[in-house]
Each structure stands twice: as C-alpha cells, then as structure tokens.
Amino acid sequence: MIRSLHRWFGLVAAGLLIVIALSGTALSVFPAAEVFGTPAAQAISVAELAARVQAAEPSVEQIRRAPSGRITAYYFEGDQPASAIIDPATGQPAGSAGTSSLQRLLTNVHRSLLLDDTGRLVTAGGAAAMLLLSVSGLFVMARRAGSWRGILKPVRGKGNGRLHTIVSRLALPGLFLSALTALWMTAATFDILPEGAGAPPFPATVSGETHVPVASIAALQAIPLEELKSLNFPADGDATDVFTVKTERGQGYIDQGNGALLAWNDANWVDTVNDTAAMLHTGQGMAWLGLLLGLSALGVPVLGWTGVKVWLDSRRDRKRASIAAGEADTIILVGSEGGTTWGFAETLRGTLAEQGFAVHVAAMSAFAPERWTKAKRLLLLAATYGDGEAPTSAAGFLERFAGAPVRPDLSLAVLGFGERTFPAYCGFAAKIAREAEEKGWTVLTPFETVDRQSPQDFARWGRALAQALGQDFELNHQTVAPKLWTLTLVSRRDYGANVQATTAILRFALPVPSLWQRLTGKGLPRFEAGDLIGIVPEGSDLPRFYSLASGAKDGFLEICVRRQAGGLCSTRLTALEPGETVTAFIRPNPAFRPARGRQPIILIGAGTGIGPLAGFARANRAHQPMYLYFGTRHPASDALYAEELADWKDDGRLTSVFTAFSRTATPAYVQDILRRDASRLAKLIAAGGQVLVCGGRDMAAGVAAALADILAPQGMSLASLKAEGRYAEDIY
Known part of the structure; x- marks a missing residue:
C-alpha cells in the first residue's frame, strides 16, 4: 500500500513539485549572494548603530537587521520614501536595498504560484505531498533493501529505477526538511498555529517629551547589534509616539523623551520555532544550508522523470494496456465531445483484452490505417456534436475516411452515441455508417446507437459484437456519476x-x-x-x-x-x-469559446443564446475585436443584458452590437441583420475571423444559410471554416 501511495502521490504532484523545487533552487542562491554583499559586522550596540544612521539620514523611520547580518534603513529623500543597505561602521548607505524583479518573481512563484492565498494553499499541498513522498519513499527503500539497516547498502537494479533510488538517497533529507518547514510556515501564515508573544499593549502614558539622544538610551545600549530584528523611530513631532524595538529575545516600547523602557514582552517558543523554520527553509542566516537545500531540490525533476518512466515501463507490461497501433489486431477509435464516450471505449478495450485481443485505442482524429499493419477489425465509437457534426476528438475524420481506400482485410463496426430527443440523433455516426456502406467496407456488426449513455444499449451491441467475433462476453459498463x-x-x-x-x-x-x-x-x-x-x-x-x-x-x-x-x-x-x-x-465545452489572439470574433445568437456570448464579452478585457449580432422578441420586455452590452461597447470589450427584434412594427431576425451587414462580415471572416453561434436550431439554420450566401462570392464556405476551427455552434 505504501508503494502505491508513493507512486500515485508522485504522479499527481510531479508538475507542481518541479515548479516549486526549481524556483526554490534558484532562490537558494540569493542568501549566499546577500552574505557576500553585506558590510562587515560590528560589535556595537543598537544605540550606537541608531545614532550613526540618524546622523547620516535624519529622516530615518526604521532600521532592520536580516538574519544574514545585512542592515537596511528606511528614510525619506525629500518627500519620497527611500531605503538603503547600511554600513554599521559608519551608518552611511552602502548600496541599494531593493529586491530585484527576478527575485520577487521567483519568490511569488515559489510561495503562491502567483495566485495569492489560493496559490499558498496549493503550494502547501505540494509541500504536504513532498513530505508524504519523502516518508513513503524511505519506507519503500527500506523494504527493497530488506531492512532499515540495509538502506545504505549499494543500490541494486538498473536503468531508471536505479537512478531514482540513488537520487532519492541524496535528496531525501533536504526535501524532508524543506517540506516540513514549508508546512510550518504556511500554518503560521494562516494563523493555524498558536500565536507568538507579540507586542505588549501600547503604553497608556508617556513623558510627553521628545528628542532624547538615541545614543544615550540605556535600553538600546543594552542590546547587542547581532540580536536586533528591527527598530522603529517615533514619528517626527508626535510626542505620544515611542521607539519600538524587536529582538530575538522579545519586543517592547521606549519613551522618546527620557529613554525609559515602557513595556516589554519576551519571545515565546512559537516565536523561536517560527524564526528557526524560516532560517532552515530559506537559508537566511545559514546560507550554506540554503545552498544544500537548493541542491536537494534539483533532484525533484530527476525523481519526477525517473518515477514517471518507471511507472510507464510497468504499465507497458500489463496485459490490459492499450498497445501500439502497429501491433494491434483490434483498433478502437473514439469521437467524443464531453469525454463520456471514452469511458465506454475503456470498458470495451478491457473486455476485449481479457478475451486475448490486442487492442489499440485512439481518437478518431488519429485515423491512420497505413499504421495498422496487423489489424483485423476497426471499431468506431462516435458521439455527435451540434447538428450532426463531428465532435472534438473526431476532427477531420470523415474527410480522411472518405478518401482512404477500402481494406478488405479490415472489418468495420460503427456505434453512435447521442440523445434521441435531438433531431440529429447520432447524426455524425450515421454519416460514417453511410459512407462505409457506399464504399463497400466489410461490416462486422450493423450500425447501432446508444441513447443517453445507456449501459443497456451498450450491452446489447456488445452481445452482437461477441457473436460476430465468436466469443462469449458481456460489456458491463459502469457509468461514473459526475461530482455534484x-x-x-x-x-x-x-x-x-x-x-x-x-x-x-x-x-x-x-x-x-x-x-x-x-x-x-x-x-x-x-x-x-x-x-x-x-x-x-x-x-x-x-x-x-x-x-x-x-x-x-x-x-x-x-x-x-x-x-x-x-x-x-x-x-x-x-x-x-x-x-x-x-x-x-x-x-467543459472547449470547442465553443473565442480563440486567443487579435483576430476578429463574430458572436451570433438569439434568445437565451446570448448567455455565453455575453460571457465572452465580459471576459474580453484585452479588447480583442468582437462583433455581436443578437436577435430577440421585443426591446421593451426581453432585451437581455441590454445595460451590460451598452457598457461593454463603451469600454471596448465589444466593437459593435447589432440587434434584431421579431415582435415590433418592423420585425427582423438575426439572419436579416447579418445580410444587411454582409460586406463587413465577409471582410472580417476573410481576415481570419471566428464565428460563434448560440441559440435554437431554427435560428442556427437561418444563420448558416445567410452566412453561406455571404461567403460564397468570396470563395469561402462554412465547411472550410469548420475545418479550420473558425465556425462553432452551441445549439439546442
């Protein structure tokens, strides 16, 4: 079980872990570079440092000390905020304190994948997966070695499996530490852990005096510079404000008039663990450890690649696996829009494989009979998209099938999937069956259909197939219910x-x-x-x-x-x-959405068909040229999205909006306004425009007829647009 858990967590999380690991490797270089770019430390007090910085930059508001020892001051240049790295020996600026854009990008990718809190949760999930993989990997190695004592013995095996084990041994300690500290830091970020000591309550009374020389404040004189985290100066001219100092031992407030320590809270164990986890994870303060963790992270892509290869190699040996097209005696091709037909194909493949058939499964768009050198039968499982059109995974199939020579040694069966209430029920599969009959293909089983994903219809066809193959089996398909x-x-x-x-x-x-x-x-x-x-x-x-x-x-x-x-x-x-x-x-409905780029998008719809078209316009923040033609009944009662359409036209998300109303004194339908704008439509489509149509079947038929007339003088047709992926319908 541990081995299975290790394998599946690795396969699922591989991509995420590689992104996190590689960004972490890159970030591990920065703490080391920071050490080399930091002025030499000084054995002085915080009071001495503050006095030197204040003398150099009178408007200083805050001083911070990083775990690496780098001192940063924040102040004003005129009325603009500024910051600089400080040489503690002089208090003078010694370089820019700004973080490079590359480091900021890598940090955001590593922490949150550029997705804010949601991304932080995703990367935390990656850290949890890495922790589980590290622990389960350790158990798997011990099991393979025969005992925990044998875990460091020479690695047995060869190829990808051997490389996977060697890299695991080298990288596992660093990956375990990185994952554990990452989870702790995420838990602290989302306030899941107990709270640290925090700051004490702000003092109720202060002296009301200002401008005590910072060098003379005894409380700051007692703090060595190496313990400082931050020092905030009181606001200029505000007698009620105080110095705020934070160190490794705690934090508190100091009166700016007499230098008295007004309040103090000692750090607790949570503060200590938080600081230690951050140091161990980032290498801040321990640059050598950061580099080691970065080197460990470099093992993740190798582990991901070798793990996937080992898994693929093992799958290749399974009896029920879909084999190469050139080795198969049975070819199953699938035409599916939403993906459900693939489930039926998998049931068919598994059942045939159990009977000893060598089965290859692919999309209908991969129709290539010249590669099927050993095939004896071709089984086509085809759904229908829209008004009898090819679904996504069968793009271009019918044209290639019509142009391919008949193979006498290859028998054919066609099974259609659809919903009987639609006029074009299994229309695409029926076209294939008619084409096969006209060309003289050998029929393995008569053309059949499956209504509304019926397991009973599928089983009935399966019995006919079993009889044709001289076998005795049942196709027992279990439909997987979608997540509600x-x-x-x-x-x-x-x-x-x-x-x-x-x-x-x-x-x-x-x-x-x-x-x-x-x-x-x-x-x-x-x-x-x-x-x-x-x-x-x-x-x-x-x-x-x-x-x-x-x-x-x-x-x-x-x-x-x-x-x-x-x-x-x-x-x-x-x-x-x-x-x-x-x-x-x-x-998902990926076949019906605007193509990315700058080509024109022509949206055509009627009635509730405005829904997705309005959604496309709403999302068009890049102001891609988008033209809407919309038909409805009456402007006073059902002008859907009227206010939004006007706003989107004003802000550029819609280039133009044309409407047709069928229940007015001068009734018109959407195909009428298309014909009126024929010249522009022809130019837009000739320029690479994409047409998206949504609405009822009668409307879609009228639109298709109008566009066919508009395109004909230009030497174009809807068939060519569909073949290029520039014409899509969502009709009902």
Missing part, C-alpha cells in the same frame, strides 16, 4: 412576460471550498463562459445542460434560462428565488 455541487441563487433578472416567453438571468454564488478541498484540488472545477452546467431536475435521471454566461474569474456562475412548456428543469429554475439552491455539475 450545491449552488445558491443570489440574484435574478426577469424578462419576457409581455411576449409570453418567461426568461430569467440567474446568478449563483460559487461554493466556498473547504481547506481540504483547496489542498486536494477538489473544489468546484474551473470553468469559462461557454462551458456547460448540468442540472438534473426532480422526476428525471437525465441532466439538462445550460451554457454558462460567466467564468470562474468573474466570481459567480450565471446562466440564462427560458421556461419551456412542460419543461421540468426550466420550470424549476425560472421559479427559483434568491437563497434557494440547485445541485449541478460542470462539463
């Missing part, structure tokens, strides 16, 4: 009452992840506008999907819903009141 989240409605905006089309923009609060969820990365998945939210209404086992009008960076989850007659889900959603909840899951 409880979302609380925080606001709603209602539209459409006057045109009998009740519509609402619903905004939900994002669930606050627990500390454990943050550490394990099991919080609500990151999402972008255009992704989908699945909601299962009461009385049904089939989720309804709605396109998201917001991204995770917006801090909320927003959808646009129109109530459908007899619709279980839409009726429930449009009746929600703030404070009520729904349970839902997130499904």
